[in-house]
Amino acid sequence: MNSYLLETIRTKFPDAVLETHAFRGDETAVIRKEALAGVASFLKAELGFDFLMDLTAADYLPRDPRFELVCHFYSSKHNYRLRLKCPVYSDDATVVSLTPLWAGANWFEREVYDMFGIKFEGHPDLRRILMYDGFEGHPLRKDYPLKKRQPRIPHRE
Amino acid sequence: MGLETAFGHSYLTTRLDEAVNWARKYSFFNYPFVTACCGMEFMSTFASTYDISRFGAEYPRFSPRQADVLFVVGTVNEKLAPVLKRVYDQMCEPKWVVSFGVCATSGGFYDNYATVQGIDKIIPVDIYIPGCPPRPEAVLDGLIKLQQKVSKESVLDRKYR
Numbered sequence: 001m002n003s004y005l006l007e008t009i010r011t012k013f014p015d016a017v018l019e020t021h022a023f024r025g026d027e028t029a030v031i032r033k034e035a036l037a038g039v040a041s042f043l044k045a046e047l048g049f050d051f052l053m054d055l056t057a058a059d060y061l062p063r064d065p066r067f068e069l070v071c072h073f074y075s076s077k078h079n080y081r082l083r084l085k086c087p088v089y090s091d092d093a094t095v096v097s098l099t100p101l102w103a104g105a106n107w108f109e110r111e112v113y114d115m116f117g118i119k120f121e122g123h124p125d126l127r128r129i130l131m132y133d134g135f136e137g138h139p140l141r142k143d144y145p146l147k148k149r150q151p152r153i154p155h156r157e
Numbered sequence: 158m159g160l161e162t163a164f165g166h167s168y169l170t171t172r173l174d175e176a177v178n179w180a181r182k183y184s185f186f187n188y189p190f191v192t193a194c195c196g197m198e199f200m201s202t203f204a205s206t207y208d209i210s211r212f213g214a215e216y217p218r219f220s221p222r223q224a225d226v227l228f229v230v231g232t233v234n235e236k237l238a239p240v241l242k243r244v245y246d247q248m249c250e251p252k253w254v255v256s257f258g259v260c261a262t263s264g265g266f267y268d269n270y271a272t273v274q275g276i277d278k279i280i281p282v283d284i285y286i287p288g289c290p291p292r293p294e295a296v297l298d299g300l301i302k303l304q305q306k307v308s309k310e311s312v313l314d315r316k317y318r
Contacts, residue, residue: 131236132235139269139271144270146269148270149270151235151238151278152236153238153239153242153279155278156277156279156280157278
């Protein structure tokens with residue numbers, strides 16, 4: 001647990017970090033979602049994380065906070081990787097957008113919005129990206145009915 | 158063709174069927190509606206080892222208006238369904254549809270919100286080829302079955318479709 005990265009983040013943002021863990025160099029910091037913008041810009045400006053590899057979410061339905069936003073960062077300069085996780089409550093499913101910092105976040109956030117219904121504040125164009133216009137609900141939510149179909153054209157028979 | 162309306166069910170029509178079906182079944186122009194990994198086996202069927210041109214079906218037309226057989230190769234999802242329907246509607250009679258692989262046939266293992274559970278929910282299908290993906294031998298078998306089906310058709314059937 002003596003990771004330089006996690007130690008730096010913990011000392012810099014003592015109130016924001018809820019938990020950290022590392023498994024064989026796979027480092028994760030769980031932070032409050034209110035602090036995401038601050039931590040992310042610190043990662044980019046100070047620690048050299050120039051690449052947002054992935055941004056996704058998970059739904060842990062009975063749990064509260066229900067959702068978890070997961071961001072994977074990579075620093076091509078230092079060959080560092082870091083995972084940030086933010087618990088998101090279902091009654092306030094809004095997170096700050098990372099698109100101003102990493103342009104690649106744009107479509108990731110649209111996908112998370114499409115699949116989970118988490119909204120991103122400050123996103124330039126928050127529309128569905130995979131599902132079609134007129135699709136109702138967010139299909140990767142655990143309470144989306146398994147057999148529910150929303151055809152665009154009427155089915156035969 | 159016009160002749161069939163004049164002669165109806167008669168000796169002339171059945172002789173005409175023989176000639177027309179013989180020509181049709183050995184000269185399928187196919188429209189490959191390829192959406193997924195089944196396309197690899199489809200290409201393999203076209204390539205020299207299996208050589209679909211032995212059956213006269215080697216000529217893909219990338220305009221539905223010039224095609225006889227619609228090969229639906231791979232998964233069709235709900236987002237794509239209107240496109241498939243439009244391609245089918247643009248094809249001229251006589252036209253046949255081959256459902257290639259389990260995804261096109263039944264949705265395969267994609268029993269979820271996105272996938273059409275078989276293209277027969279969208280368009281009528283003549284031949285289903287099972288497999289994930291089907292081996293080229295299975296594809297040729299399906300093609301021969303389609304030829305057998307075509308050879309039993311009558312020119313009188315077409316206007317009722």
